[in-house]
Amino acid sequence: MTDTDSTLTADAVLDASGLNCPEPVMMLHQYVRDLSAGGLLKVIATDPSTRRDIPKFCVFLGHELVEQQEQSGTYLYWIRKKLD
Template structure:
């Protein structure tokens, strides 16, 4: 069990069943609505998110706190930059 599984995120984005580029497009909108420093949990099933979400975070200066994969489900914990 990860260290963040007990942490309650400020928001959850469930992008299960969606394929590239939809999860990242949804992530972009969700992060925009999040308060600075807020924690977002992303649930995805598209393997390309393993590449796309870390790039998204790096490009926009958000912190990818953790990522994991379990049975074809990819989980990401993203902390929005503090502006």
């Protein structure tokens, strides 16, 4: 596991802790929409289904999943918004 927190600086953070599917991905849509092109979003989630849903979200919409980690039941994702 890499120490991504110290090497990637997020432009915005979405804390979806405690929310269950489909809420984290619905919130992710809004946060990515408000982010500038090329911006980096850090997502914090506790729902295990995000391990499947967030990578699929990125592939489907063309965003880059830069990094993902799991730490004691918390799932962390760094997503770079596609360039317009």
